[in-house]
Amino acid sequence: MADILRVTTPLTGQDPATKVRPNVQDPTTNINNVINPNRVPKNESKGLYNDQETNKFSPNLKSNFDSFLHKLASMPGMSAETAKLFFTRYGSIVSSGLGEGMALEMSKYLQMMKVSDAELLNLLKGMQGSAIKFTGDFFDILRGLVGNKNLSPDAKSMILEFLRRYDAITANTHTLKNMISNLNNIADRMMRNSAEQLKEMIASLDTKAGNGSVTENLARMRESIIPFLSAYISQTKDFGSVRDNISLFILNFTRYEMGSKEGFSDALNSLLGVPEVSSKVSNSMVAQLVDGIFSDMHSDQAKMLQSQLVTVLTKGLEGQAGYQNTQVFQNILQSALLNESVYMPLLHMMLPVDYNGRQMFSEIWVDPDSDERSEKEGGSAVKLLVKFDIKDLGFFEMIMLVQNSKVDMQLFYPEQLEPMKSQIKDGIFTIVERNDLKFRSYMAEKCAQPAPVSDVFHKLFEGRNMVNVTV
Template identity: 30%
Template sequence: MPENLRITAPVPNSDGILKPNPSAQSSQIEPMDPARVNRPNTQDQNTDSASLNLLLSRDSVFGKFIQQLRQTPALSETLGKLLLNTVRRLETSPDFLPENSALRELASSLAAEQGGLINDLMFQQKNSTLFSGPLFQLLSRISQQAEDPRLDLRIAGFLKAFDGFSSAKETTEAILSNLNAIGRRIPTNYAKQLALLSEKLNTSDPEGAVNENLNLLKKEILPFLSDYVSKSSDYGKMREILSLLLQNLSILNVSSRENLQSQFQQLAAYCGRHTAEPTLRLMRSFFADAVGAGAGKEKPENRFFHSLITLLSHSGEGSSGADQAAVGDIGRALLLDNSVYMPFTHLFLPAVLQGRFLFSQIWIEKRDRSEEGHAGPGAAAPPTRLYLTFEIQDLGAFEAKVELTGKKIDLSLACPEKLLGQTGTITSSLARILDRNGFSFGDIRLSRFENPQIPELILQKTMERKRMVDVTI
């Protein structure tokens, strides 16, 4: 999770991006400033300016993000179809997947009741980040009031330590998985020695044995692997896994309880410049609750999301029963959804409801805090916009655009043609649902679903807000 704090991603040199001119001589043709070129009319000038902007930004990090976003299939095309096909095959051939298959576990977790769907969405929203709870809310408020970049750096260091401490078990398991994968790709005599060293890792109490495992890795396992690398010319898959091992080791290196306590003490001492003593006492109390009481308890768990993470984590082992290309697309789509360039909070909900497979996606548009700050006193709050797509087995695809202003909801719903004859029933049912939940409906419009529009609208909104980078936690 420390990777979530990265604002930009490295750009590969293979694309020839921003490489220096190898020639020592300067070009004989002087570059022309586009702003000084005379334009025949305003319309052409706007068109050329847009084209120039596109050319100049195509090799930017944001340009690479958009390129990957266009190339990666949507979750409805990968996760939705993968689960639908699995559910159908399990109905006809219950034994086509082994009992320990991660895909079978994922598909079997879909059955839900109406109330369970809401709980699943709330779980996904609340647990989308590790940094939730009163401690981090207080730190966010202190940061906003102080407006001190040095304080923000100390908060970032504390977040990194908290993430490492909270995920010490998962990091240790990932390191062990890396070592096992390396062992399968090196000669047998080296693999046997590596296996003996790997057995020394303390996996029974990884949180309390961080320093012990670090000493083993740094003093025995890494020197052994370094010796193998220096004596071989193995530049294959093993080197890639070794890079992942080093990355996981760097996370484990800041995962000890001692480091977390040290980072917090430094942060609290610096916060004393901006906050009163009662606030500091409250912060220390929240920290004790987050580390003490929370550390020994299992995190609230949703069966579906636990199964999904298991499937994605073991995608390279080939035993999940899922198509590996589809699993890769699912992973890339989820990573793109959590990019700092994505101006939406993305929720998705697969379920088997009343015997029908349902796959739904919700995009909630993030508000621009800078615009909110310019609103004058007494000004109406900007509306909250969200977009839904859902597909119901044997019924068809739906799209909805929702605008929430206070307690009033305006809704535009596109549904399969076969349902247009029930417009009155659908409208009255939607109105009752809104009224039951304390909302009033403004305008409810129904239309025939022809072609999906929301994916293009999501891309358009992302392009429009490319300068709004969201690094909130």
């Protein structure tokens, strides 16, 4: 007869057949802070960042700004990665025969780096101009007026309208490239016949139109491209990626339209009609502003270098330099994008040059209004971090604070230059004095480990005081 009271079947020889084994569950040992309705329990000991624990699905509360700081601390420098690519891997890429076009583009980039004394200065100015454009005495005056509580609302409105027009007209070339990219993305997602028609319309646009010369391109877009896109959506009811790219195109179109020469001229004349502005702005300031928009003297070589580097990176990411080198190209691109982040409050410049037969890749970060200034000295302070890698010589790093023509400098040099430490000091002192500056402090030693940007500029952490979001 079966034993109906038996709950579990024991193993043979381990349990008497007549003994009933109770089905007892082991008490759970991982319960923290058992709820007591008579008391307020303390918080659980586990944290909210245990995302990597097994079977743990706690929310990730790290903000975008925290992610930016983490990437900034761990990301290799753009100049160091570029130097690695051209100094140590360039020969193997060329000799391996992987992608003849890749070797040609890299050699072209190296050829463009060759500069003389005057060209080096113009290149640096071009890099600065392409990095930031709201600089100079003219914009300093406008900043002071906008911050004045006694300024009339109409005058403030005219200043803001001028700034919008100025931003739009100086970005004409970039905005046009964005629109063409939007249109090409739309064509790639269209039916074949419609895509061919759209590509013909794209080819009719003037891609070499300068700042302010937007009339012809706007007319072609209004007369052909925009009606064509509208008709396509009406016929196909395509509300997917095509419509999303059309929305991006319209946003760029609006900005491009705002950057017309006539609109900027009207905004500038209205601004100069404000008494608070006309009393402080000189004719030379206005002439310099206008010349900077339409002549763009110093940035041609800088733009060519940047464009050629983008070409090299594109081919490298496609594997044309060998897939073993793909990570280097990714590091360069990620570093460039990170330094252009909205969270980066510093002016960043990349300066690749071949000067007097010596190749150098340099990276510069500038804080034009450092909070590390001495209150005793008075006046604003400028802080710089300069990293540069010189072929066959090594890696250098310089941290400098300048206030009232007085300099605090920390210089880190390659270990092989230790015997020349005194000569380096004499040379630097000569350069500083030649530029009417004086040393307040100077320190030089071997470079053991490159410093992260976040360790040099503590202003980066001010973003923690703002609203952080998580996506």
